[in-house]
Amino acid sequence: MHQVASGGIDWKAIREDFPILRERAHGHPLIYFDSAATSQKPRAVLDALRNYYEHENANVHRGLHELSSRATEAYEKSRQQVANYLGAASADEIVFTRGTTESINLVAQAWGGKFLRDGDVVLLTEMEHHSNLVPWQLLAERTGAQLRFVPVCDDGTLALDRLSSLLTPEVKLFAFTHVSNSLGTINPVRELCEKARAVGALTLVDAAQSAGHMPINVRELGCDFLAFSGHKMCGPTGIGALYGRAEILDSIPPWHGGGEMIVSVTLEKSAFKKAPHRFEAGTPNIAGAIGLAAAIDYIESIGRAAIFEHDAQLAGYAMERLAELPGMRVLGPSAERGALVGFVMEAAHPHDLTTFADQYGLAMRGGHHCNQPLMRRFGLPGTTRASFYFYNTKGEIDRMIEILRDAVRFFS
Amino acid sequence: MISELEELYQEVILDHSRRPRNFGDLADAAVRVHGDNPACGDEIHLGVKFGTDGGLQDIKFTGHGCAISQASASLMTAKLKGKSRAEATEMLRAFHDLVTDETAEAPKMLGDLRLLQGVRKFPQRVKCAMLAWRAVEQALQQSAGESTISTETEFVTP
Numbered sequence: 001m002h003q004v005a006s007g008g009i010d011w012k013a014i015r016e017d018f019p020i021l022r023e024r025a026h027g028h029p030l031i032y033f034d035s036a037a038t039s040q041k042p043r044a045v046l047d048a049l050r051n052y053y054e055h056e057n058a059n060v061h062r063g064l065h066e067l068s069s070r071a072t073e074a075y076e077k078s079r080q081q082v083a084n085y086l087g088a089a090s091a092d093e094i095v096f097t098r099g100t101t102e103s104i105n106l107v108a109q110a111w112g113g114k115f116l117r118d119g120d121v122v123l124l125t126e127m128e129h130h131s132n133l134v135p136w137q138l139l140a141e142r143t144g145a146q147l148r149f150v151p152v153c154d155d156g157t158l159a160l161d162r163l164s165s166l167l168t169p170e171v172k173l174f175a176f177t178h179v180s181n182s183l184g185t186i187n188p189v190r191e192l193c194e195k196a197r198a199v200g201a202l203t204l205v206d207a208a209q210s211a212g213h214m215p216i217n218v219r220e221l222g223c224d225f226l227a228f229s230g231h232k233m234c235g236p237t238g239i240g241a242l243y244g245r246a247e248i249l250d251s252i253p254p255w256h257g258g259g260e261m262i263v264s265v266t267l268e269k270s271a272f273k274k275a276p277h278r279f280e281a282g283t284p285n286i287a288g289a290i291g292l293a294a295a296i297d298y299i300e301s302i303g304r305a306a307i308f309e310h311d312a313q314l315a316g317y318a319m320e321r322l323a324e325l326p327g328m329r330v331l332g333p334s335a336e337r338g339a340l341v342g343f344v345m346e347a348a349h350p351h352d353l354t355t356f357a358d359q360y361g362l363a364m365r366g367g368h369h370c371n372q373p374l375m376r377r378f379g380l381p382g383t384t385r386a387s388f389y390f391y392n393t394k395g396e397i398d399r400m401i402e403i404l405r406d407a408v409r410f411f412s
Numbered sequence: 413m414i415s416e417l418e419e420l421y422q423e424v425i426l427d428h429s430r431r432p433r434n435f436g437d438l439a440d441a442a443v444r445v446h447g448d449n450p451a452c453g454d455e456i457h458l459g460v461k462f463g464t465d466g467g468l469q470d471i472k473f474t475g476h477g478c479a480i481s482q483a484s485a486s487l488m489t490a491k492l493k494g495k496s497r498a499e500a501t502e503m504l505r506a507f508h509d510l511v512t513d514e515t516a517e518a519p520k521m522l523g524d525l526r527l528l529q530g531v532r533k534f535p536q537r538v539k540c541a542m543l544a545w546r547a548v549e550q551a552l553q554q555s556a557g558e559s560t561i562s563t564e565t566e567f568v569t570p
C-alpha cells in the first residue's frame with residue numbers, strides 16, 4: 001500500500017495521510033515533534049471512527065439486534081488484531097483499558113492486591129514514567145511490599161551489572177519500560193525477562209514508547225504483562241491494552257465491578273466471566289478499540305521494522321545536528337535509541353526554549369516528562385524533548401536546528 | 413520578528429534572568445520560604461527580614477528556573493525591599509492581575525515589573541511568573557520560621 005516502485009517506502013505520501021500536519025501554528029507550518037506525548041492520527045483511523053458511528057454503533061455483548069452484533073463483532077475483532085500485533089497466543093490475553101496507565105494500575109491493584117505480601121519486592125528502574133512508579137507506591141503502602149530500583153548509568157542505560165544483586169527471591173515482579181520517554185534508551189527486554197524468570201519473578205513491560213515504533217512479540221520477549229496506549233501509535237485517546245499471559249490473567253480476581261464482567265448476579269454474590277472480560281466492567285470504549293485496530297492496520301501496512309529504521313535515522317540525524325549547537329548536552333545513549341532526543345542547552349531553560357520554538361510553529365515538550373526521579377538523578381530540573389514519528393522529516397530537523405540557533409542568539 | 417516573544421522576553425527581563433539582583437542567602441532572615449513549581453521544576457528559596465515597623469527590611473532569593481521565574485523574583489525583590497506589609501500585599505495583588513487579567517491596567521507602582529505583562533498572553537507561564545510572589549505571600553503570612561509552598565495549590569489573591 002505504501003510501497004513505491006523501487007521497493008522503498010514513500011514517506012512523503014505517508015505524511016499526506018495525516019491531515020493535521022497541514023496545520024499552521026503561530027503563522028508557521030507546524031512541525032510536530034511531540035509524538036512521544038501523543039501521536040497524530042492518519043485519515044484511516046479517523047474514517048474508521050466515523051464509519052463505526054455511522055454504521056455499527058450499539059452496545060456490545062448486550063443487544064440481540066443486528067447493530068449490536070456488528071459492534072460486538074468489530075470490538076472482538078479488534079481484540080484479536082491487538083493479540084496478533086503483539087504476538088499473543090490468544091485474544092483472551094488482551095484486556096482493553098484506557099491506556100498504559102490504566103493497564104499498569106490494573107496489574108498493581110488486582111494482581112498485586114491478591115498476591116503481594118509484606119516483605120515481597122517489586123523491582124522497578126530509575127527511569128520509569130510516573131505511571132509505572134506511582135501505582136506501585138500505592139500498592140506498597142497498602143500491602144507492605146517494598147520497592148527496589150535498578151539504577152541508571154550516566155549514559156542513560158540501565159546498570160545491568162547490578163541486576164543480579166537486586167533480583168533476589170523476594171522479587172515477585174520486575175516492571176520496566178521498553179523505551180525511556182526521556183532518554184530514548186531501548187532496554188534489553190528479553191534479557192531482563194529471562195533474568196527475572198530465573199528467580200521466579202513475573203515481568204511487566206511498559207511499551208508506551210515502543211508499541212507503535214518497533215516489532216514486538218510478547219512470546220519472544222518472554223514477558224508476563226505488557227502495557228501500551230493507542231494514542232501514541234496513531235490510535236484514538238482513551239484506549240489501550242494490557243497483555244497478560246493467559247495462566248496469570250486467569251488467576252487474577254476482578255478489578256472493577258459492574259456490567260459486562262459477570263456471569264450471574266444475585267443480591268449477595270456474583271460469578272465473574274473469564275479473562276479478559278472479567279476486567280472490562282461497564283460499557284467499554286468500543287469506538288476506541290475499533291480505532292486502535294485501524295491504527296494497527298495502518299502501521300502494519302507500512303511495517304514496524306521500516307518505521308523503526310526510519311525513526312532511528314531521524315533520531316540519529318537529530319543527535320548529529322544538535323551537537324553543532326553551543327552549550328548543548330544530549331541525554332541518553334549515543335548508539336541505539338528510540339525516536340526521541342532529550343537535551344538541555346546552556347543558553348536557555350527548557351521552558352523558555354519550548355515557548356520560543358512554539359512561536360515558530362515547532363511543537364516540543366519541555367519539563368520533567370513525568371520522570372521527576374530520573375531528572376533528579378541527572379541533576380536537571382527538566383529537559384527539552386523532540387520526539388519523532390514516521391511522518392517527520394529530516395527537513396523538519398534542519399528547521400529545528402535553525403530555530404534553536406536563533407534561540408541561543410535570543411537568550412544569550 | 414515575533415512581537416509576542418519580544419514582549420514576553422523584553423531586554424530588561426532577560427537581563428534580570430541572566431544577572432538576578434538580590435540573589436543569595438539572607439543570613440539573618442526571619443522567614444525562609446521554599447517555593448516549588450513542580451510542573452516545570454522551578455525552585456526558589458526566599459529569605460525575608462522584617463524591620464521594627466514590620467516592613468520588609470531585606471529580601472533575597474536563591475534557586476533556579478526559567479527566565480520568567482528568575483526575572484520575576486529578581487524584579488520583585490528589588491521592588492519589595494523597604495516596603496511596608498500593606499504595600500507589599502497591594503503589589504502582590506496588582507502583579508497577579510497584571511499577569512493573569514487581559515484587561516488589567518498596569519499600575520505605576522509596579523515599576524519595571526510591568527514589563528512582565530507579556531506573560532498574560534502565555535497562560536502556561538503564569539505559574540513561572542507567580543512563583544516568587546507565592547513565596548512572599550507565604551512569608552507575609554507567617555512572619556517567622558520556615559515553610560514550603562507550591563504553585564500547584566491554588567493562588568488566592570489576598
Ligand SMILES: Cc1ncc(COP(=O)(O)O)c(C=O)c1O
Pocket residue numbers: 036037098099100101102129131132177179180181206208209229370
Ligand atoms: C514510558 C511511558 N509510560 C507510560 C506512559 C503513560 O501513558 P498514558 O498516559 O497513555 O497512560 C507514557 C506516556 O506518557 C510513557 O511515555
